[in-house]
Amino acid sequence: MKKLYFIPGSQDLYGEECLKQVAADCADMVEYLNQKIGDIAEVVLLPTVETSAICVEDMKKVMVDDDCVGVITWMHTFSPAKMWIKGLQILNKPLLHLHTQANEKLPYDAIDMDFMNLNQAAHGDREYSFILAKMNIPHEVAAGFYKHDHVIEKIRQFAHCAKAIDQSRHTLVATFGNNMRDVAVTDGNRLECEIKYGWEVKYWGIGEIATRAEAATEAEVDAKMAEYAEKYVMATDNIESVREQARYEIALEKFMAETKATCFTDNFQDLFGMKQLPGLASQNLMDKGVGFGPEGDYKIAALGSVLMKMSEGREGATGFIEDYTYDLTQGQELELASHMLEVPPAFAANKPQIEVHPLGIGGKADPARLVFDGTTGDGIQVTLIDLGDHFRIICADIELVEQPKPMPNLPVARIMYRHKPNFAIGTAAWCYAGGAHHSVVSTALTRADIAMFARLTGTELITIGDDTTEADLQKFFMK
Ligand code: MN
DSSP states (O other): OOEEEEEEEOOSTTOHHHHHHHHHHHHHHHHHHHHHHTTTOEEEEOOOBOSHHHHHHHHHHHHHOTTEEEEEEEESSOOOGGGGHHHHHHOOSOEEEEEOOSOSSOOTTTOOHHHHHHSOHHHHHHHHHHHHHHTTOOOEEEESOTTSHHHHHHHHHHHHHHHHHHHHHTOEEEEESOSOTTOSTTOOOHHHHHHHHOOEEEEEOTHHHHHHHHHOOHHHHHHHHHHHHHHSEEOOSOHHHHHHHHHHHHHHHHHHHHHTOOEEEOOTTOOTTOSSOOSHHHHHHHTTTOEEEGGGOHHHHHHHHHHHHHTTTSSSOEEEEEEEEEEOOTTOOEEEEEOSSOOOGGGBSSOOEEEEOOOSSSSOOOOEEEEOOBOOEEEEEEEEEEOSSOEEEEEEEEEEEOOSSOOTTOOSOEEEEEESSOHHHHHHHHHHTTOOSEEEEESSOOHHHHHHHHHHHTOEEEEESTTOOHHHHHHOOOO
């Protein structure tokens, strides 16, 4: 179980009784938080910060505990913020500033100076906020009485986001081959990815998979085929093609276990030693939380893995997709999003079918893949681009819809969605923002989740949705 440390702030000016009350109130608060968010992470109370030395000790505990994914701070009384400087200089984990009180209502009849001194988050939290701003420390603020639903919801969201950032910092993308030749948006600065998000991006030759696939035993392949038979509908007679994909998945799983890789990319232009492009193999691995990027797209592989972690335990589907083609019927415009093979089964509205069809590019044998119609509901489409001097996240609200008619000749899985506020503004905004054709679509996450991730990682964010207007489009500019 991952942990969030809870660090309250106070000082010794108001006496021992006051500090005892602070500790007791914080213990109550932490107990309540554990009831409400304990399914995501455990909240653990650390000693109240009364001095700079205590703050440093608390933050050291945060930094050496690998299970700790973030920190919640709250100033019960006034806590002079110079006491927080040295501790905050050590902190390098997601920070939530909980702007709350132990009491919901003012005791108008009984209130005296002692009560005011004990309960002064309005004062202390502002002093603390100043030092966070002055030190330019990324953080999220949750404001309101801590038992109110919207505050708990924000803390839950923070816990998910902190776990996703922890995942981000433990991400290793194995790239088999390089980026697809001539493609721009999948490229970028791998070094900056590691500095900013913790993504290690390492190259291996696809031969690593080809040789391990060849070495897979018949018993291993039989076991993998049983797994496929249980999860999917076998809708092909070309069993050998499916067994070949099983070998790829076995090889990829072994390789990832050996290297501790959490994500991988491949490239249909670089399949030396392989009979097929991995299709079913990649799809089934994505279903197990493995981040995948086609055509060497290491950024989308890592982003997919991070956002899948963020959506863990939440209802809905999250996974990689590619913008493909449109239905431009006026006023009813829709997008059909898919890929040449690798659409995550998380998006399936029906039980996926294993099918084998020719693949026009890559010059390899007919690959087995999962084919299905897409899920429906409100969702977001998220991408991350590398602009050289900074990264940009683009997040668009979309509505996933049922495909209006069957597409019996389309040999790949697909989803369909409607852009917001409408096709003209929604897709134009995406284009102005430089949005990629690879993205992560989620019906489990919202724009607020992505905004939190962007804020906590210090990433530029452009959002598109029902609140995007023609006037917003006019504000996009060239440097
Ligand atoms: Mn693609």
